[in-house]
Amino acid sequence: MTIAARLLPWFDSHGRHDLPWQHPRTPYRVWLSEIMLQQTQVSTVTGYFDRFVTALPDLPALAAAPLDDVLALWSGLGYYARARNLHAAAKACVERHGGELPRDIDALVALPGIGRSTAAAILSQAWGDRHAILDGNVKRVLARYHGIEGWPGTPAVERKLWLLAESHTADSTLPDARLPDYTQAQMDLGATLCTRANPTCLLCPLRDDCVAHREGRTAELPTPRPGRTLPQREAQVLWLEDANGRILLQQRPPAGIWASLWTLPQFEDADTARDWLQKNTRTDSTTATTLPAIAHAFSHYKLTLHPHRWHGIALRDRIGDNESLRWVARNELTKLGIPAPIRRLLDS
DNA sequence: AATGCGGGGAC
DNA sequence: GTCCCAGCATT
Incomplete structure (x- = not known):
């Protein structure tokens, strides 16, 4: 039996049918969900997704929104290039595709933030077109199965x-009408049964034909990434408040970590921080x-961030030579794209 | 072909 | 603590 023949009946009774982007399953919502789900688990995405589509319910609304608004809606989700690319792609669709996502694999891949697998997921789920996906779930399932x-x-x-x-995906017994379900079924299997650790093979519809299960090697496949030791860096951050309690x-610069996001002034060491403080403030x-x-x-x-908090700060008249500093009231923080650890610190 | 890019869930 | 997740862009 083919994978699709085993997977579809399983999906009908055990798949996930209540994900937010499935109701309604429009191209815009599928696209947004696929971008948010890149390297990000479903449980993390759901809250962000609902908030995002409430604020920006369709592609033209996204294209017309300021990038700062999009980044604020993305704040805490990570990989902020996804938000910038999403916004740029929406604008490109308004300019080149009449305000809609193109129903074409190459046109989709040409948009920023959409690669081969994301394009295939959009086409198969939104329109039922026959395209293979290869995300982390499918990689894990196929590595074990074969x-x-x-x-x-x-x-x-x-x-x-x-x-x-x-x-x-080319399986001739897989009906065209079931491509959205087949695509979803692969991801559901990987996310709920064929998990990275302790897969539930007992309930798996594919286990009769699964090489890893037959050979007792589900714990070894897929082969894990080669180990790395992560370098350790330190930074000093200044939490400065003025007499009115503004922060x-x-x-941050447009490239690198947390690109274009708003953070506390950050320095490599305490001396640099002190120099900056003395030059730019009256302390x-x-x-x-x-x-x-x-x-x-x-x-x-x-x-490792080392925060230092100062109250009643006033800036000197002549402050640096850029426009990247801003006093922000506490109740305005939600409107900016702020990295998760900094937002947590400011909320504490 | 390798690296940069967040944050959090699962163990 | 470690690993990796509905990947893509850049070099």
Whole structure:
């Protein structure tokens, strides 16, 4: 029996049919959900999704919104390039595609933030077009089902998996009308049964034909990523408040970590922070409180933040040579894109 | 082909 | 603590 033949009946009774983007399942909502779900789990996304579509219910609304609004709606979700690309893609659709997402794989991939798998997921779910997806779930399912060796992050292994995914999607017994369900079913299987740790093979519709299950190797496949030790970095952050309780925020550079987001002024070491403070503020009659350090992990390094809080700060008249500093009232913080650990700190 | 890019859930 | 998640863009 084919994968689709086993998967579809399982999906009908055990798949997820109540995800927010399934009702209604419009191209815009499918697209937004796919972008939010890149490297992000469903449980994390649902709250952000509802808030986002309430604020920006369709593609033209997204295209017309200021980027700052989009980043504020994204604040805390991570990988902020997704939000910038989403916004840019919406604008491109208004200019080039009449305000709608194109129903074409190449036109979709040409949009920023949409790669091969995301384009396929949009086309198959929104329109029922026959395209294979290859996300983390499908990679894990196929690596086990076929007993594919090697870390799926390597191009050679990924090539293999794409070919397998395409051959299963080409199944002639898989009706056109069921492409949205087949696509969803693959992800549901990976997310609910064929999980990374402790998969529930007992309930799996594919287990009779699964190489990893047959050979007792589900714990070894897919091959894990080679280990890395993450470098450790430190930074000082200044939490400055003026006499009115407003907080001084600084917009980060357009590239790099937390690009274009608003954070507390951040420095590599205490000396640099002190110099900046003396040059740009009048701190004569104030004293600092040093707050507990904050540990934060990125995918490629660890960062320890050392916050220092000052009250009653006034800036000197001539302040630096850029426009990236802004006094922000506490109740205005929700309107800005602020990294999660900084927002947590300010809310504490 | 390798690296940069967040935040949190699961263990 | 570690690992990795509905990946893509850049180099």
